Amino acid sequence: MLLELRDVHVHYGKIEALKGVSLQVDEGEIVSLIGGNGAGKTTTLKTISGLRSCSSGSVYFEGADIGSMPGHRRVLAGIGQAPEGRGIFPGMSVHENLLMGAYARKDDHSKELAEAYELFPRLAERRTQAAGTMSGGEQQMLAIGRALLSKPKVLLLDEPSMGLAPMLVQQIFSIIEEINRRGTTILLVEQNAQQALRLAHRAYVLETGRIVRSAPASELLDDPQVRAAYLGGDVGDAGGAPGASGGVALGKTAKGGSEEEASEAGEAGAANGAKDA
The missing domain is CATH 3.40.50.300 (P-loop containing nucleotide triphosphate hydrolases)
Incomplete structure (x- = not known):
């Protein structure tokens, strides 16, 4: 089992957004x-990636309880996310946005960078272009490519x-x-x-x-x-x-x-x- 949620409850103030989700x-x-x-749905993903905390219940990744693990360490552990709304950095170039996906990594990421450009040739064509000037589809490609840089x-x-x-x-x-x-x-x-x-x-x-x-x-x-x-x-x-x-x-x-x-x-x-x- 790679990822598992067990009876996860999440609150926004007094409102219970997740009511015992297990998957x-x-x-x-x-x-x-x-x-x-x-x-x-979005709350579920944010709970897995560490952007929301469980009120109760557990999140397991590769058999380990990661409920108390901060979000950046979950990225290093192998959980990547392309968020709703893309969340690209509009003033940075396509290439710089991709590199942000590998920000927390200390090892060589050239393989993942080459793979992102292979999967999304449009990004390779526009690698020096400001990300905020691209179309919505191109920005979505960039968001997924950036997530792949975290391996x-x-x-x-x-x-x-x-x-x-x-x-x-x-x-x-x-x-x-x-x-x-x-x-x-x-x-x-x-x-x-x-x-x-x-x-x-x-x-x-x-x-x-x-x-x-x-x-x-x-x-x-x-x-x-x-x-x-x-x-x-x-x-x-x-x-x-x-x-x-x-x-x-x-x-x-x-x-x-x-x-x-x-x-x-x-x-x-x-x-x-x-x-x-």
Whole structure:
């Protein structure tokens, strides 16, 4: 078992964002976490990477309890993350942004740098360009490439297709599949549930801070309740599910706003967001 959460509870003030989440990610897998806005998906990833603390429960990585381990040491241990919203450094060049992914490393990172440029040729073409002047798709490539510079054993991807055109979505998912083929385990949070389930080996469904279903991804893809809730109906339709990328956009509510905003907006707002999810 590479990564495991056991009965994890996380609070934002008095609001409980995660209510006993337990999940497992085996080495070599792609595991998807799907659910509506405010369900706790981003909070789950931040808890794994050390950006949020558990109120109770445990996070295990390679068999060791890392609950008290600070975030930068989790990166060194092998947990990398490409966050929601990309989080690139706009005034720095593409090359400088990539090097930030290896900031905590003391060993040679030339292999990972070459691999990032190989996976994302566009980044190689624009290595001296200011990252803030690139398109959204290019910035997403940069965020993933930067995470790979930390040499992760497990890569946490938070909404990698959000805001991208369908053609770029397909490209990003193909690259994610290739990263996994090369040996990196992936835990994927994704608004495009249909694409996520097609890509993953296994998946979990998260609703208002609780895991309500776990199964092989292909089984969830064909499940009538999952289709109705997250895939917009029959996934066998020629046109796919509603939405520009062929799936329901789960990362936003009808009112807009990210999951993290819903979680941190205050007690009343968070409670309403959980009910809407």
